Amino acid sequence: MAGKATPATALLTKRNVEHKLHTYDHDPKHESYGTEAAEALGVEPARVFKTLVADVDGKLTVGVVPVTGQLDLKALAAAVGGKRARMAEAGAAQRATGYVLGGISPLGQRSRLPVVIDASVRDFETVFCSGGRRGLELELAPADLIELTSATVAPIRA
Secondary structure: OOOOOOHHHHHHHHOOOOEEEEEOOOOOOOOOHHHHHHHHHOOOHHHEEEEEEEEEOOEEEEEEEEOOOOEOHHHHHHHOOOOOEEEOOHHHHHHHHOOOOOOOOOOOOOOOOOEEEEHHHHHOOOEEEEOOOOOEEEEEOHHHHHHHHOOEEEOOEO
16 A cells, blocks of 8 residues: 555454555645545546535534535434534544545544445445545445444435
8 A cells, every 4th residue: 555554444454344445646726525536536426425524413423425416414414313414614523533624534533423324325336435545545345334434324415
């Protein structure tokens, strides 16, 4: 692997989960980290999932949705039994996850936050998510992603 391990890659290795690492040169001028990853890797954008941190009734919660859509905050709140959700402040998201924006992985986060993955994850044999830094994507089976994050699966894509 190019570069040092991230908490996400270390978790996959430790748990002996089958996965592939994909790297690309991140362009800081690109408007969307997820779309950039899909383009750089030549994969269908619906298979590339972005990790977003929201505040649901005062508790940080992770929403994982395809880069082709947005996070439906109302649906995310409902999926975890909450009433109101808003996007978390960047600093709070980075402190809680231990990752920088554009490199937040749903795996190996510093704090164990509730995770909700969009139901479309089950449409694919493998999906992509951030490996813990910009320019590093992980490809793994949806069932492994769900299990490792103890995720709830719900329709949360707007």
